[in-house]
Structure formats: structure tokens, C-alpha cells
Amino acid sequence: MMAWLSDNGLLLGLAVLDGLASAASIFMVAVGLNLVFGVLRILNVAHGSLYAIGAYTAASITLFLTSHGLPVWLSFPALVVAAALVGVILGPLIERVLLKRVEKQEPVLQLLVTFALFMILEDVQKLIWGVQPVSNDTPMRLLGTIDVPFGADVIPFTAYQLFVLPGIALFTLVGLAWFMRRTLTGRVIVAVTTDREAATSQGIDSAKITMLTFTFGAMLAALGGALASPMSSMVPGVGASTIVLSFAVVATAGLGQVEGAAIAAVMIGLGRSIAVYLEPELEVVVPYLIMVLVLLVRPQGLFGVTETRRI
Amino acid sequence: MNARLEILAGILGAAVLVLLAYAAPWLRFVLTIALAKGIMVLGILLLLRAGQVSFGHAMYVAIAAYSVAFIAPHMREALLLLPLAAVISAAAGLLIGLFVMRYREIFFGMLNLALSMVFYSLLEKLYTVTHGTDGIRLPVPTFLGRELAGASYEWAVFALALVLAACFAVVVRIYLAAPLGQALAGIKTREARLEFMGVPGRFVLLAAYVLSALMAGCGGTIIALTSRHVTPALAYWTASGELVFIAILGGAGSVLGAFLGAVVYELTRVYAAANLADAWQLILGSVLLLVILFAPGGLFGIAQGLLRRRKAA
Numbered sequence: 001m002m003a004w005l006s007d008n009g010l011l012l013g014l015a016v017l018d019g020l021a022s023a024a025s026i027f028m029v030a031v032g033l034n035l036v037f038g039v040l041r042i043l044n045v046a047h048g049s050l051y052a053i054g055a056y057t058a059a060s061i062t063l064f065l066t067s068h069g070l071p072v073w074l075s076f077p078a079l080v081v082a083a084a085l086v087g088v089i090l091g092p093l094i095e096r097v098l099l100k101r102v103e104k105q106e107p108v109l110q111l112l113v114t115f116a117l118f119m120i121l122e123d124v125q126k127l128i129w130g131v132q133p134v135s136n137d138t139p140m141r142l143l144g145t146i147d148v149p150f151g152a153d154v155i156p157f158t159a160y161q162l163f164v165l166p167g168i169a170l171f172t173l174v175g176l177a178w179f180m181r182r183t184l185t186g187r188v189i190v191a192v193t194t195d196r197e198a199a200t201s202q203g204i205d206s207a208k209i210t211m212l213t214f215t216f217g218a219m220l221a222a223l224g225g226a227l228a229s230p231m232s233s234m235v236p237g238v239g240a241s242t243i244v245l246s247f248a249v250v251a252t253a254g255l256g257q258v259e260g261a262a263i264a265a266v267m268i269g270l271g272r273s274i275a276v277y278l279e280p281e282l283e284v285v286v287p288y289l290i291m292v293l294v295l296l297v298r299p300q301g302l303f304g305v306t307e308t309r310r311i
Numbered sequence: 312m313n314a315r316l317e318i319l320a321g322i323l324g325a326a327v328l329v330l331l332a333y334a335a336p337w338l339r340f341v342l343t344i345a346l347a348k349g350i351m352v353l354g355i356l357l358l359l360r361a362g363q364v365s366f367g368h369a370m371y372v373a374i375a376a377y378s379v380a381f382i383a384p385h386m387r388e389a390l391l392l393l394p395l396a397a398v399i400s401a402a403a404g405l406l407i408g409l410f411v412m413r414y415r416e417i418f419f420g421m422l423n424l425a426l427s428m429v430f431y432s433l434l435e436k437l438y439t440v441t442h443g444t445d446g447i448r449l450p451v452p453t454f455l456g457r458e459l460a461g462a463s464y465e466w467a468v469f470a471l472a473l474v475l476a477a478c479f480a481v482v483v484r485i486y487l488a489a490p491l492g493q494a495l496a497g498i499k500t501r502e503a504r505l506e507f508m509g510v511p512g513r514f515v516l517l518a519a520y521v522l523s524a525l526m527a528g529c530g531g532t533i534i535a536l537t538s539r540h541v542t543p544a545l546a547y548w549t550a551s552g553e554l555v556f557i558a559i560l561g562g563a564g565s566v567l568g569a570f571l572g573a574v575v576y577e578l579t580r581v582y583a584a585a586n587l588a589d590a591w592q593l594i595l596g597s598v599l600l601l602v603i604l605f606a607p608g609g610l611f612g613i614a615q616g617l618l619r620r621r622k623a624a
Contacts, residue, residue, distance in 0.1 A: 037417075041422075045366075045422065090586070098600070102603070104603075106362060107362070107364050107417075108359065108363065108364050108416065109418065109603055111364060111417060111420055112364060112555065112599065112603060113558065113600065113603055114550065114594075115366065115555070115599075116596040116597070116599035116600045116603070117596065117600070118596070119552060119592040119593065119595055119596030119599070120592070120593050120596035120597060120600075121596075122593075123589060123590050123591070123592045123596075124593060126589050126590075127589060127593070128591060131589070167488035196358050235374050240428070240548050241428070243424050244421070244424055244425050244428050247421045247424075247425065248425060251418065251422075262378060269509040271465075281433075281436045281437060284428070284429060284432035284433075284436070285429050285432070285433065288426065288428075289427050291425070292410070294424075295413075296410070299413050299414070
């Protein structure tokens with residue numbers, strides 16, 4: 001064990017740093033998915049598309065900035081602006097026009113509606129941004145690289161990956177925990193999640209809260225995409241893999257868990273990046289392997305609570 | 312629609328398909344694929360009856376198709392390849408079913424999706440075994456030991472698909488009327504009540520799930536036999552989405568609707584997919600939304616409505 005560690009310590013170190021970055025972006029998406037599920041009781045299959053659209057929008061804004069000779073540092077706020085734009089425009093639109101209409105329908109039909117939306121958005125991306133890979137590396141190049149010493153070796157990592165991405169994710173986690181527990185709006189969202197009818201009878205406008213939460217969740221997904229955009233190029237199909245991956249995180253953590261989602265995201269992110277260094281073919285399988293193993297032991301997820309059965 | 316009318320409509324539909332395949336040879340291939348998809352969609356219908364939707368059933372199609380591709384070089388008899396591949400697919404369904412049976416609705420749908428994505432990636436990445444996205448070409452299979460070529464081979468596969476479709480339509484029709492099928496609706500309404508009556512909900516759903524995997528496998532075999540080229544795309548999520556789409560388009564409650572939906576879908580796709588390749592999912596998604604919102608009975612429901620109005624007039 002010790003011998004193996006000293007041989008592979010370098011690899012492991014690299015894997016941990018890569019894993020944390022991918023955990024950070026997937027956490028943002030998963031936590032949004034979780035929030036939306038809590039209030040609407042719908043798993044939004046199109047959530048992964050919002051991630052992709054957020055990433056593409058960020059790339060487009062940066063391209064606009066650089067081609068018009070505007071200061072390049074603006075590409076950082078551009079990431080947040082892109083997320084806000086996607087959330088504020090698409091969020092209320094999807095919630096009001098589509099999801100509200102099927103509110104009273106069977107769960108399976110609601111799931112199908114979001115699936116249909118997902119199909120539509122996947123092609124909308126292709127129509128707007130084409131099928132060629134799109135990249136957005138300006139923010140990453142601006143910050144330069146940092147040499148991380150591993151024993152005798154020195155490996156350059158981008159500062160963006162080391163600090164910006166995990167930093168914002170951590171900020172989101174803490175901010176969200178504070179928001180949900182300490183602010184009125186946050187507590188109202190928790191109330192609607194726990195018992196919609198009781199909350200409504202207390203005078204809470206649950207329809208408004210639903211729209212608000214959905215918009216917020218969409219924004220988080222788009223932010224996750226925008227933040228990941230400098231590190232990887234966007235190709236069609238990224239929405240599909242993102243929704244399954246963030247679902248794996250949510251299922252592993254248990255539905256409705258914020259802090260749990262962060263832990264699950266780190267587990268899955270690390271698992272994935274370690275697999276990349278050891279057995280690259282298995283990279284795609286590892287997240288689901290972790291999920292399946294957790295679900296076999298705890299069907300409600302690591303931190304989930306079992307729901308009482310209704311008769 | 313009563314049973315006699317339904318049988319009549321089924322026979323009429325089959326006759327129309329044969330005539331079409333005879334009149335326009337290029338349609339033979341398209342209609343064979345449509346029949347194969349209709350068979351797969353029957354499985355989705357069973358699950359929908361229980362209020363469950365699988366976004367990953369294309370995995371079973373691909374399992375069967377790849378089984379055919381792996382076995383065919385050693386044994387080319389189509390009528391043996393079919394049951395072999397179907398059984399492999401059903402066995403996979405049983406194994407995975409034992410795991411996903413613990414979940415309903417969202418988890419059921421998404422776990423199926425996740426597993427199919429894993430399977431797709433494995434098909435794509437394990438190049439030494441599966442040849443990645445290049446896929447595998449199949450040798451021409453034999454029928455009852457006879458070497459067939461060209462049109463006669465196409466007819467043989469078409470006939471096989473038609474017979475299978477008819478058999479499964481009858482089987483599913485009987486299954487849905489039998490206690491095991493009736494209990495599926497109970498899972499949708501309230502599973503706990505079912506269990507209070509002493510009916511094990513998980514077993515009821517597992518039986519339907521394995522049957523659906525078997526039918527997906529039969530459909531996958533037909534696809535492999537007719538296109539004689541299998542690729543990972545068979546297992547991609549769009550292929551699974553297509554099946555769910557056809558089920559809703561045809562009319563989620565009806566056996567004939569599955570085939571009606573599949574034929575309409577495939578015929579449209581031949582024209583549209585070539586010209587509108589980049590917007591194809593967009594069109595599918597929009598139609599799916601329209602059907603769910605405005606015509607919950609699907610094409611079959613619309614047809615029934617028209618018939619009824621004719622009768623009333």
C-alpha cells in the first residue's frame with residue numbers, strides 16, 4: 001500500500017486537483033436540480049441543457065468582448081452575466097409556459113414534458129452554436145498558471161482551475177446554506193418544499209415561490225456551465241451527459257440535500273478523475289458505479305430521508 | 312374499440328404494410344425498421360401502464376443487436392440468432408430489473424437512462440471488442456439453413472418482423488387483460504394498496520420489465536438483421552427517447568397505436584431527417600409536447616375519435 005502510494009502519489013495528487021474542479025462545476029448543476037425538485041416535485045430533465053446553454057452563452061459573450069476590443073478582464077463578470085441571462089430569460093418562460101400547465105397531470109407526463117423540452121433545447125443549441133466544438137479559454141489564460149510541486153516534479157496548473165472554480169462553488173454552498181436558513185425567502189422556499197398546502201394556507205404565494213425557485217435553479221445550472229466553459233470545449237451532447245451526471249450526484253446524496261450534494265459531487269468528481277489517471281476507459285462508468293453502490297446500501301441516498309408510504 | 316374490430320384493424324394494417332412493401336421495394340427496409348420499433352414500443356407501453364417511463368430502453372435493443380453481431384460469425388442461422396439474442400436481452404433485463412425495481416417514477420426513468428449511457432460509452436470506448444463508433448458488420452444470416460440474397464433476404468426479414476409483431480401484439484393484448492397486466496395499473500394508482508391485497512408490486516413490475524426487455528431485444532435483433540451493421544448509436548439516449556416518443560405519439564394505451572405510431576414516425580423520418588437533420592430532435596420534442604398537452608390519446612386516440620364521430624353522424 002505504502003509503496004503503491006509513493007509510486008502513484010503524484011498521479012493521485014493530480015487526480016485530486018482535477019477532481020475538485022470537476023466536482024465544483026457539477027455541484028452547481030446538481031444543487032439547482034435538487035432545489036427545483038424540492039419545490040416542483042419534477043425532475044427537470046432539461047436541466048442539463050441549461051448548463052450547456054449557460055456555457056455557450058458565456059463563450060459568445062467573451063467572443064463579443066474580445067472582438068470589440070473591450071477589456072478582457074470583463075470575461076470574468078461575463079460568466080456570471082451569462083448565467084443570470086439564461087436563468088432570468090429561460091427560467092420563468094419554461095416554468096410558466098410549460099410546467100405550470102402540467103402541474104396537475106400524472107408524474108410520468110410531467111417527466112415526459114421536461115424530456116420533450118430537453119430534446120428541443122439540444123437542437124436549439126446546435127442551431128445557434130453549430131456542431132463544431134466551441135471554446136472559451138480567455139478567462140483561463142488571463143490568470144496564468146501556478147506551479148504545483150509534487151515531490152521532485154513541478155506541474156503547472158491553471159490558477160482558474162485551482163482557485164476560481166472551487167472558490168465559487170464553495171461560496172455558492174455557504175451562501176445557499178445561509179440563504180435557506182437565515183433569510184425569509186429561503187425559509188419560505190423550505191416551507192413550500194416541506195408542505196406546499198400548509199405553506200399556502202399560511203398565506204405564502206406558492207406559485208410565485210415556485211417560479212422564483214425554478215429561475216434560481218436554472219441560474220445555478222447555467223452558472224455551472226459558464227464556469228466550466230473555460231476548462232473544456234462545448235460539443236453537442238454535453239447537456240445529456242450533464243443531466244445524467246448531476247442526477248447521479250443528486251441520487252447519491254439523496255433528493256433535497258444541499259450539503260449532501262456537495263459531498264456527493266466531491267466523491268464523484270474524485271472518483272472520475274482518479275479513473276482518468278488509472279483506467280481512462282472506465283471514467284464514464286465510475287460515477288454510476290458509485291451511485292449504484294450507494295443506492296444498493298441506502299436506497300434513499302447517503303443523506304436522504306425515507307418518505308413514508310401513502311395508502 | 313371492441314376486440315373484434317381491433318383484430319380486423321390489425322389484419323387490415325398488416326395487409327396495407329405488405330402491399331406497401333410490395334409496391335415500393337425501398338419501403339421494405341423502412342417498414343421492417345418500423346415494425347421492429349413497434350415491437351420495442353410495446354415494451355414501453357407495458358411500463359407506461361404502470362406509470363413508469365424508461366429513458367434507457369435502447370440499451371436492450373443494443374444488447375440484442377450486439378449479441379447478434381458477436382454470435383453471427385460463428386452461427387449464421389437467423390431463426391436461432393433471434394431467440395438467443397432475445398434471451399440474452401431478457402436476462403440483462405432481469406439482472407438490471409432486480410436493481411431498478413426498487414425505484415419508481417423519476418428514479419426509475421433516470422436510472423435506466425444512466426445505465427444506458429454507461430453501456431453506450433462502453434460500446435464506444437472498448438474499441439478492441441466493439442470497434443467503437445465504426446461498429447461491426449454482420450455476415451448475411453441464413454434462414455432455415457438457406458442462403459438468401461438481395462430481395463428474398465429482405466422479404467424474409469420483413470416477414471419475420473411482421474410475424475413477431477403480430478405475435479407480440481396478441482401477447483401484450485392478453486397480458487394487459489390478465490391479472491398480471493391489470494395489476495400494472497394498480498402500481499400507477501397506489502402501490503401500497505396493491506400490496507395490502509397480497510399482490511407483490513415489485514414482482515408485477517419486474518415481470519413487465521423483463522417482458523419489455525425481451526421485446527426490445529427482438530426489435531434489436533430485427534434491426535441488426537436488416538441493417539447488418541451495429542453501432543453504439545443504437546444505445547444512445549436519442550434512441551431511447553425515440554421509443555418513448557413513438558409510444559406517446561401512437562397513443563399510450565393501445566397495442567395497435569404502437570405500430571401506427573412507429574410506421575408514421577419512420578415514414579416521416581425518411582423524408583424529414585435527411586433535410587432537417589439538425590432540427591430533428593427539436594421537431595420530435597415539439598410534437599411530443601403538443602401531443603401531451605392537446606391530444607393525450609395520441610394518433611390512435613385521434614383515429615378513434617374520428618371513427619366515433621362518423622358513427623354518430
